[in-house]
Amino acid sequence: MSDLDPRSVGAAVAQRAGFLEPLILKAGKTLASYELVYETYGKLNADRSNAILVCHALSGSHHVAGFYADDPKKVGWWDNLIGPGKAIDTDRFFVIGVNNIGGCHGSTGPASIDRATGKPYGAAFPVVTVEDWVVSQARLMDRLGITKLAGAIGGSLGGMQALQWTLTFPDRIGHAFVIAAAPRLSTQNIAFNDVARQAIVSDPDFHGGNFYAHKAVPARGLKLARMLGHITYLSEDMLMEKFGRVLKRSELGFNYDVEFEIESYLRYQGDKFAQVFDANTYLLMTKALDYFDPAKESGGNLARALSAARAGFFVASFKSDWRFPPQRSRELVKALVASKKAVTYAEIDAPHGHDAFLLDDARYHQLIAAYVDNIATEIGVGDRAAPLQLAKGEIEEMSAYASERGGA
Amino acid sequence: MSDLDPRSVGAAVAQRAGFLEPLILKAGKTLASYELVYETYGKLNADRSNAILVCHALSGSHHVAGFYADDPKKVGWWDNLIGPGKAIDTDRFFVIGVNNIGGCHGSTGPASIDRATGKPYGAAFPVVTVEDWVVSQARLMDRLGITKLAGAIGGSLGGMQALQWTLTFPDRIGHAFVIAAAPRLSTQNIAFNDVARQAIVSDPDFHGGNFYAHKAVPARGLKLARMLGHITYLSEDMLMEKFGRVLKRSELGFNYDVEFEIESYLRYQGDKFAQVFDANTYLLMTKALDYFDPAKESGGNLARALSAARAGFFVASFKSDWRFPPQRSRELVKALVASKKAVTYAEIDAPHGHDAFLLDDARYHQLIAAYVDNIATEIGVGDRAAPLQLAKGEIEEMSAYASERGGA
Numbered sequence: 001m002s003d004l005d006p007r008s009v010g011a012a013v014a015q016r017a018g019f020l021e022p023l024i025l026k027a028g029k030t031l032a033s034y035e036l037v038y039e040t041y042g043k044l045n046a047d048r049s050n051a052i053l054v055c056h057a058l059s060g061s062h063h064v065a066g067f068y069a070d071d072p073k074k075v076g077w078w079d080n081l082i083g084p085g086k087a088i089d090t091d092r093f094f095v096i097g098v099n100n101i102g103g104c105h106g107s108t109g110p111a112s113i114d115r116a117t118g119k120p121y122g123a124a125f126p127v128v129t130v131e132d133w134v135v136s137q138a139r140l141m142d143r144l145g146i147t148k149l150a151g152a153i154g155g156s157l158g159g160m161q162a163l164q165w166t167l168t169f170p171d172r173i174g175h176a177f178v179i180a181a182a183p184r185l186s187t188q189n190i191a192f193n194d195v196a197r198q199a200i201v202s203d204p205d206f207h208g209g210n211f212y213a214h215k216a217v218p219a220r221g222l223k224l225a226r227m228l229g230h231i232t233y234l235s236e237d238m239l240m241e242k243f244g245r246v247l248k249r250s251e252l253g254f255n256y257d258v259e260f261e262i263e264s265y266l267r268y269q270g271d272k273f274a275q276v277f278d279a280n281t282y283l284l285m286t287k288a289l290d291y292f293d294p295a296k297e298s299g300g301n302l303a304r305a306l307s308a309a310r311a312g313f314f315v316a317s318f319k320s321d322w323r324f325p326p327q328r329s330r331e332l333v334k335a336l337v338a339s340k341k342a343v344t345y346a347e348i349d350a351p352h353g354h355d356a357f358l359l360d361d362a363r364y365h366q367l368i369a370a371y372v373d374n375i376a377t378e379i380g381v382g383d384r385a386a387p388l389q390l391a392k393g394e395i396e397e398m399s400a401y402a403s404e405r406g407g408a
Numbered sequence: 409m410s411d412l413d414p415r416s417v418g419a420a421v422a423q424r425a426g427f428l429e430p431l432i433l434k435a436g437k438t439l440a441s442y443e444l445v446y447e448t449y450g451k452l453n454a455d456r457s458n459a460i461l462v463c464h465a466l467s468g469s470h471h472v473a474g475f476y477a478d479d480p481k482k483v484g485w486w487d488n489l490i491g492p493g494k495a496i497d498t499d500r501f502f503v504i505g506v507n508n509i510g511g512c513h514g515s516t517g518p519a520s521i522d523r524a525t526g527k528p529y530g531a532a533f534p535v536v537t538v539e540d541w542v543v544s545q546a547r548l549m550d551r552l553g554i555t556k557l558a559g560a561i562g563g564s565l566g567g568m569q570a571l572q573w574t575l576t577f578p579d580r581i582g583h584a585f586v587i588a589a590a591p592r593l594s595t596q597n598i599a600f601n602d603v604a605r606q607a608i609v610s611d612p613d614f615h616g617g618n619f620y621a622h623k624a625v626p627a628r629g630l631k632l633a634r635m636l637g638h639i640t641y642l643s644e645d646m647l648m649e650k651f652g653r654v655l656k657r658s659e660l661g662f663n664y665d666v667e668f669e670i671e672s673y674l675r676y677q678g679d680k681f682a683q684v685f686d687a688n689t690y691l692l693m694t695k696a697l698d699y700f701d702p703a704k705e706s707g708g709n710l711a712r713a714l715s716a717a718r719a720g721f722f723v724a725s726f727k728s729d730w731r732f733p734p735q736r737s738r739e740l741v742k743a744l745v746a747s748k749k750a751v752t753y754a755e756i757d758a759p760h761g762h763d764a765f766l767l768d769d770a771r772y773h774q775l776i777a778a779y780v781d782n783i784a785t786e787i788g789v790g791d792r793a794a795p796l797q798l799a800k801g802e803i804e805e806m807s808a809y810a811s812e813r814g815g816a
Contacts, residue, residue, distance in 0.1 A: 027662035127662040187647035187670050188639060194671045195635045198678075201664055202628040204612055220610040224603060224632065231599045239595035245701065252699060254435035254535040256609055256691055260698070262595050263602045270606075283664055290668070291660060293653065 007083045007389065009041040009090050012066035012076065014106060017143050023101070023136060026291075029126040033115065036140050037106030038062045038098040041082060042090035044146070049379045051094045051146045052372075053137060054078060055154035055161035058229070058285045059277060061105035064097030065090070080360040085389050087369035092381040093150065101136050102128045102284045110280030111212060123209030127284055130157075130292045134164045138172065150375050153177035153368075155357030156324065157285065160292045163332070166309035167294055175312045175375055177368065180321055180357035182328035183302050183335065184293040189323065192232055193286040196225035200279045209280055218279045223270035225282055230269055235320035235353035295335075302335035309336075313343040314371045316364065318356040344371060362390040415491045415797065417449040417498050420474035420484065422514060425551050431509070431544060434699075437534040441523065444548050445514030446470045446506040449490060450498030452554070457787045459502045459554045460780075461545060462486060463562035463569035466637070466693045467685060469513035472505030473498070488768040493797055495777035500789040501558065509544050510536045510692040518688030519620060531617030535692055538565075538700045542572045546580065558783050561585035561776075563765030564732065565693065568700045571740070574717035575702055583720045583783055585776065588729055588765035590736035591710055591743065592701040597731065600640055601694040604633035608687050617688055626687045631678035633690055638677055643728035643761035703743075710743035717744075721751040722779045724772065726764040752779060770798040 014037050023031040039062050044051060054064045056077070065076035065083055082088045082095055099107040102125065110125035117124075141149065152162040152173055159181030165173045185193075200206055203221030207214045231239075243262040258264045295302040313336055317329035326347045336343040346367045350356040356364070369388045376382065422445050431439040447470050452459060462472045464485070473484035473491055490496045490503055507515040510533065518533035525532075549557065560570040560581055567589030573581045593601070608614055611629030615622045639647075651670040666672045703710040721744055725737035734755045744751040754775045758764040764772070777796045784790065 027660075029662075184653065186644060187651045187653065187668075188644040190653070190668050191635075191639045191647065191670050191674055194668075194674060195632060195639070197664060198635065198675065199607065199632050202632070224607050224610070227599075227603045227606065228636065231596060231603070236594060236596040239599065243595045245592065245595065245598070252435075254437075254695075256605055256695070260595075260598050260602075262599050266599055266602060267606065287662075287664070 005083075007085045008079065009066040009076075009083045011069040012039045012041070012063060014039055014062060016106070017140055019136075019139055021139070023132065023139075025126050025132045026129045027126050031101070031108070031126065034101055034108035034136070035106075035112075036098055036101070036108075036136065038096055038140060039064065039066075039076075040097075040144075041065050041095045042084075042093050044094040044144070045381060048146055049148065049150060050092060050381050051096060051141070051144070051149050052088060053141070053149050053152040053162075053165075054082070054095060054097045055133075055137070055152060055158035056097070056100065056103075057154065057156040057158045058282075058289070059273070060158065061103065062097040062099040062107075063105070065095065077358065080358075081365060081368065085384065085386055087365040087388065087390075088153070088372055089369075089376075089384055091385055092376050093372070096140075096144070098137055098140055100128075100133045102281060102288075104278035104281040109278065110209070110284065111278050120210075120212040122212055122280065125209075125280060125284070127287050127291075129288050130160050130164045131168060133161055133288070134168045137161070137165075138169055141172070147172065149173045150379055151175040151177060151372075153179070154181070155179040156181055156354065157289050157292075160289075164292075164294065166311040166313070167306070170308050170310040173311045174378070175314065175371070176309075177314045177316075177371070178329075178332065179314075179316045180318060180324050180329075180354055181332075182324045183295060183332045185290055186328070190290050192228060193290055196228055197283055197286055199224035199228075200283060203279075206279060209283075211279065217274065219271075219274040222274040222277060222279050222282060223267070226273040226277075227266045227270040230266055232323045233354045235322065235351060237320065238352050241351075302331065303338035306335055306339045306341065309339070309341055311341075313341055314346075314368070315343060316346040316348060316357075316367065318348050318350045318352070318354070320351050321354045321356060323354040365390055413491075415493045416487065417474040417484075417491045419477040420447045420449070420471060422447055422470060424514070425548055427544075427547055429547070431540065431547075433534050433540045434537045435534045439509070439516070439534065442509055442516035442544070443514075443520075444506055444509070444516075444544065446504055446548060447472065447474075447484075448505075448552075449473050449503045450501050452502040452552070453789060456554055457556065457558060458500060458789050459504060459549070459552070459557050460496060461549070461557050461560040461570075461573075462490070462503060462505045463541075463545070463560060463566035464505070464508065464511075465562065465564040465566045466690070466697070467681070468566065469511065470505040470507040470515075471513070473503065485766065488766075489773060489776065493792065493794055495773040495796065495798075496561070496780055497777075497784075497792055499793055500784050501780070504548075504552070506545055506548055508536075508541045510689055510696075512686035512689040517686065518617070518692065519686050528618075528620040530620055530688065533688060533692070535695050535699075537696050538568050538572045539576060541569055541696070542576045545569070545573075546577055549580070555580065557581045558787055559583040559585060559780075561587070562589075563587040564589055564762065565697055565700075568697075572700075572702065574719040574721070575714070578716050578718040581719045582786070583722065583779070584717075585722045585724075585779070586737075586740065587722075587724045588726055588732050588737075588762055589740075590732045591703060591740045593698055594736070598698050600636060601698055604636055605691055605694055607632035607636075608691060611687075614687060617691075619687065625682070627679075627682040630682040630685060630687050630690060631675070634681040634685075635674045635678040638674055640731045641762045643730065643759060645728065646760050649759075710739065711746035714743055714747045714749065717747070717749055719749075721749055722754075722776070723751060724754040724756060724765075724775065726756050726758045726760070726762070726772075728759050729762045729764060731762040773798055 200221035203218035611626035
């Protein structure tokens with residue numbers, strides 16, 4: 001598809017940046033050195049003011065837009081949003097996707113070789129937090145010569161990073177797009193994460209996190225974690241509409257093989273994910289989610305916690321999202337308003353659940369485009385070459401296809 | 409508590425009934441013989457018209473009320489509802505609790521010895537359905553000399569059995585209490601069940617269901633299934649109120665040990681459950697849930713499917729129940745109304761989620777009591793000896809304590 005799409009950024013090339021300056025983590029541990037893998041789309045303008053950083057969620061990566069020349073089907077997970085003439089218009093903006101530390105798509109993570117031992121970090125890889133990621137991302141911006149971001153954008157865990165940018169580096173970010181996120185996880189969110197973690201750590205093939213040395217993969221645990229995650233990314237209505245109670249065969253089997261379509265779908269998604277994703281990364285990402293709580297140091301007063309921010313905010317939620325429902329975004333919006341910040345809030349009536357943030361919904365993308373156009377005016381990078389070309393307003397993609405690509 | 413409670417039925421004694429007449433199951437298989445374990449409270453009246461059958465849910469049993477003389481803390485799972493002067497008044501009604509076939513509390517199930525082989529059934533135990541249970545329960549009623557039940561009551565999967573009674577034996581049941589149930593599972597319900605099943609069957613200690621022979625227990629899988637189940641039994645608000653984001657220690661640990669109170673709670677509940685519950689029973693119960701769909705043979709027309717029923721219906725749901733939300737009960741109520749059945753419907757504003765059906769909520773119990781009193785009038789067993797003594801209206805018990813006892 002994308003190689004024929006005139007609005008694609010085209011063939012993307014992953015780049016690497018090595019950092020020898022130690023990174024002191026919130027956990028109290030230090031990463032002596034690390035690498036970040038990233039991609040960029042569009043051109044940095046002369047005054048280096050047009051950069052937009054894309055932060056990924058649980059299973060995402062640096063491959064945000066375009067495709068790979070040697071694997072054209074590997075389209076970036078937010079390709080529907082980012083490209084020439086798209087909502088985030090690469091004709092005017094310089095867009096950066098980066099794989100977070102601890103990830104499993106190329107940046108230093110649990111599966112990387114620890115130079116100190118010559119072996120994979122495994123269980124020794126430290127737990128990293130949203131705050132740590134933002135610091136590491138800022139160092140990448142330094143490397144790219146970007147003093148101040150025009151914006152940072154992310155959905156779910158990615159939105160938390162965009163929000164954290166406004167607190168850790170208030171002078172280095174113009175606008176934060178916080179989409180389908182929450183100012184902190186609910187008890188239920190943490191509970192689901194812990195079931196996923198217990199599935200992984202109790203898999204005999206996990207070997208306490210050092211499964212690499214055993215040439216094993218805790219595929220059973222990772223599959224369960226992914227199956228469970230998937231259910232929470234999709235709305236109940238969407239599941240009912242897509243799969244209903246349809247059986248794979250015409251008759252009930254009266255056994256525990258695959259029987260309903262939804263079982264087949266979830267098991268397939270789980271198996272596929274377990275083949276490609278790193279179990280330690282999964283653990284670490286869920287922990288970063290659990291820990292994120294910017295109001296904690298202000299005794300739970302989110303408005304006070306946000307007072308340092310100087311950015312403008314675009315907050316969006318989706319009505320059918322029950323993982324991070326609109327109510328959670330409204331908490332953030334209310335605190336921003338109470339803290340006298342400039343905030344635009346959209347509650348989008350999309351049926352897909354949490355995954356909606358990854359999907360091609362015309363109303364949603366139009367709102368982002370309008371906000372991005374205001375940033376363009378603010379920083380003086382001109383108008384769109386052509387009017388925004390939105391998707392036809394129908395969402396043909398499977399919601400789950402989105403999860404596959406960018407995951408919550 | 410209960411041994412001091414003047415409204416307790418007192419010491420309960422489990423009884424056994426053996427059935428040599430083969431039971432032909434919906435799965436096409438036959439159970440050559442089987443035993444049912446049951447308890448009764450109150451006295452069967454002269455014309456045998458005052459019997460109320462209590463059907464249990466996923467993890468429940470025949471021990472519905474009272475306590476055991478040798479283990480007074482082992483109080484029946486619906487003891488708050490059933491007893492002299494309670495909503496289901498054992499001064500006037502003869503109440504029967506029975507453990508379902510396939511269960512693990514004494515009735516013939518996967519862990520029982522198959523007479524044909526001299527070994528536990530294990531994987532050979534057939535998948536049983538709600539319809540099968542109702543037939544087996546009816547045979548127990550035959551044995552007890554009960555031609556027609558005054559009523560059958562159950563919550564969740566138990567409610568489905570009460571409903572099925574009205575369809576399988578329209579002339580043998582006066583009233584059905586269908587509480588916190590649904591006329592069939594949603595896709596999301598099935599999806600959660602399949603994650604639980606996959607957790608169990610992928611545990612290396614499951615041994616394809618024949619773990620008894622290996623002297624093993626798939627405790628990891630069963631723990632995960634229970635943790636996940638627990639989350640779905642409780643409302644998000646209740647979880648937030650009870651556990652919030654409170655940590656076990658004062659500082660974040662930056663590791664994967666227990667950290668938040670909710671993790672501690674869920675892991676503890678999961679571990680405890682895995683020690684006492686049978687994994688094959690868990691699989692079988694979830695499958696019975698998935699399969700229940702009385703409208704299926706009527707092409708999805710529930711009203712038509714219900715036309716055979718002659719019972720009166722008491723349907724209740726709880727606003728905070730997101731496993732079987734009120735909307736699902738309303739589907740049933742609408743179909744009953746369309747089918748011109750007598751139906752009383754209550755939507756109770758309880759905060760606890762699905763578990764509310766097991767809890768001591770005065771409004772809820774008052775509604776059941778009023779309906780039961782009408783049945784008493786109808787069958788001529790007189791008025792209450794004393795006015796209904798309801799709980800003080802506050803629910804002191806942990807919602808989860810309820811799950812422990814009667815489970816969804």
